[in-house]
Amino acid sequence: MNPVLVISRIEARGISRRRWFLGLLVLGAAVIVAGAALAAGRDGLAAIDTMRSWTAAVYLVGGLLVSATLGASAVNRDADGGWIGLQVTTGIPRVPVALARIVGRIATLVAVFAAWMIVAAICSAAIGQGGDGALFVHGLAMLENMVLVLVTASLCSVALGPVASGIVAIFFYVSCLSLVNLMAASNEGVIGSSWTGLIEVLYLFFPRAITSPMLSEMQGRGAAGIAGAQLEINQNVVIVPPASWLTVIWTLLWCAVIAVAAALSFRRRAIS
Amino acid sequence: MIRARAIEVRYQRGGALAVAGVNIDLRPGAGLLITGDRGSGKSSVLRAILGLAGPGGDITVLGARPGDPPTLRRIGWAPQAWPFAFGLRAREVVRMVAELGGHGAAAGDRAIEEMAVEAPGARVESLEMEDVRRVCMACATIGEPDLLVLDDPWEFPETTAAIRSAMDRGAAVLAASSDPGGLPALLGASIHLVDGAPG
Numbered sequence: 175m176n177p178v179l180v181i182s183r184i185e186a187r188g189i190s191r192r193r194w195f196l197g198l199l200v201l202g203a204a205v206i207v208a209g210a211a212l213a214a215g216r217d218g219l220a221a222i223d224t225m226r227s228w229t230a231a232v233y234l235v236g237g238l239l240v241s242a243t244l245g246a247s248a249v250n251r252d253a254d255g256g257w258i259g260l261q262v263t264t265g266i267p268r269v270p271v272a273l274a275r276i277v278g279r280i281a282t283l284v285a286v287f288a289a290w291m292i293v294a295a296i297c298s299a300a301i302g303q304g305g306d307g308a309l310f311v312h313g314l315a316m317l318e319n320m321v322l323v324l325v326t327a328s329l330c331s332v333a334l335g336p337v338a339s340g341i342v343a344i345f346f347y348v349s350c351l352s353l354v355n356l357m358a359a360s361n362e363g364v365i366g367s368s369w370t371g372l373i374e375v376l377y378l379f380f381p382r383a384i385t386s387p388m389l390s391e392m393q394g395r396g397a398a399g400i401a402g403a404q405l406e407i408n409q410n411v412v413i414v415p416p417a418s419w420l421t422v423i424w425t426l427l428w429c430a431v432i433a434v435a436a437a438l439s440f441r442r443r444a445i446s
Numbered sequence: 447m448i449r450a451r452a453i454e455v456r457y458q459r460g461g462a463l464a465v466a467g468v469n470i471d472l473r474p475g476a477g478l479l480i481t482g483d484r485g486s487g488k489s490s491v492l493r494a495i496l497g498l499a500g501p502g503g504d505i506t507v508l509g510a511r512p513g514d515p516p517t518l519r520r521i522g523w524a525p526q527a528w529p530f531a532f533g534l535r536a537r538e539v540v541r542m543v544a545e546l547g548g549h550g551a552a553a554g555d556r557a558i559e560e561m562a563v564e565a566p567g568a569r570v571e572s573l574e575m576e577d578v579r580r581v582c583m584a585c586a587t588i589g590e591p592d593l594l595v596l597d598d599p600w601e602f603p604e605t606t607a608a609i610r611s612a613m614d615r616g617a618a619v620l621a622a623s624s625d626p627g628g629l630p631a632l633l634g635a636s637i638h639l640v641d642g643a644p645g
Contacts (some may be wrong), residue, residue, distance in 0.1 A: 186531035256529025259498050260585060264546035265519030356597045444457050444499040
């Protein structure tokens with residue numbers, strides 16, 4: 175079997191048996207079910223908003239916890255503890271080993287989101303909202319955001335400890351999200367023109383957090399809950415538009431670049 | 447097999463040397479034991495030989511520089527302490543090493559049997575330390591490597607048999623231990639380290 179597959183598989187297998195992982199997976203699913211139960215007691219738009227906002231909260235908070243923890247453990251402890259040394263001394267070059275470890279973690283994250291999205295679809299159907307395609311698309315958008323967090327944490331984990339790596343990755347994601355919000359505000363002309371040039375340059379260069387059509391619409395109405403508080407700048411409500419396909423691809427490219435950077439920077443790290 | 451002159455290991459750029467001035471000559475069928483207290487640099491020397499910790503000095507291992515991936519395939523490595531990832535079973539760890547080394551999962555199962563691992567189906571975090579050492583030895587002996595590098599091998603009959611068998615077939619054995627017991631007699635030669643240098 176391909177060595178990258180062997181390492182990815184065993185990493186995913188080990189992680190999927192850990193208590194923190196199973197706990198977050200089950201807790202996220204339980205919150206989605208609780209949201210559905212609450213939505214079942216409401217009518218019309220209120221029911222739809224409740225189901226969607228609770229699920230979106232799980233995708234954001236749960237997703238951040240899972241992705242940051244997965245990425246933050248990609249290198250540091252396993253490199254110092256001897257586990258990566260055991261993989262590298264089999265004769266597999268370091269770069270594929272590091273990439274395989276990241277791929278295994280991304281696969282695990284995808285599995286978590288798949289599970290939550292299935293639970294959300296079943297709950298939506300159970301309370302008469304159908305499969306809810308908009309919520310499904312939002313799940314995919316958040317998955318991409320969380321892959322960005324995971325690869326950033328992986329890159330940090332080559333040099334930093336797990337906690338620092340996770341925190342830096344979350345801050346990086348928040349920065350990417352802020353940039354998207356600022357660009358939306360700039361486009362609506364609600365911030366000073368002296369900042370517009372800088373915001374445009376940063377927006378063009380950096381990865382961008384993905385906003386789904388569902389979140390954009392709910393955020394505009396102030397109905398997205400903690401997943402997307404209504405954006406108000408200089409007392410103006412700013413509508414953050416849904417991400418374009420170009421933005422989706424741009425951020426995916428950034429994810430790939432960061433993952434490769436993590437693998438390359440692992441080449442010269444001392445391991446046990 | 448191994449020819450190393452003035453091995454140096456430094457873990458941080460500009461930091462203190464963990465190992466300095468260690469020379470090693472190891473021929474096929476021979477053994478060498480590195481002894482010393484905890485923190486004396488034994489494991490660092492082994493990591494330098496494997497290319498895990500960027501070494502200085504003039505080192506040739508099986509005709510190549512340390513860490514050369516094709517050469518690493520000819521080396522069996524048993525790390526010290528508890529070198530696993532949480533959540534895995536002992537058998538899965540050894541099978542992974544066997545598969546990555548191109549020997550197939552069945553070779554891993556054979557190594558587990560030969561090292562008499564008591565609980566191959568148990569999670570690694572629940573293993574007794576004795577079984578941990580056996581699992582590490584099983585990882586090292588897969589596929590009859592040309593060079594065995596063993597960090598803190600415990601003296602079980604299976605370990606002794608594996609070392610003797612390797613040397614008999616012409617493989618070299620480099621080991622490190624702070625509590626060598628009968629290993630010096632088995633391996634034939636030894637170096638004692640004090641604070642990272644031959645003492």
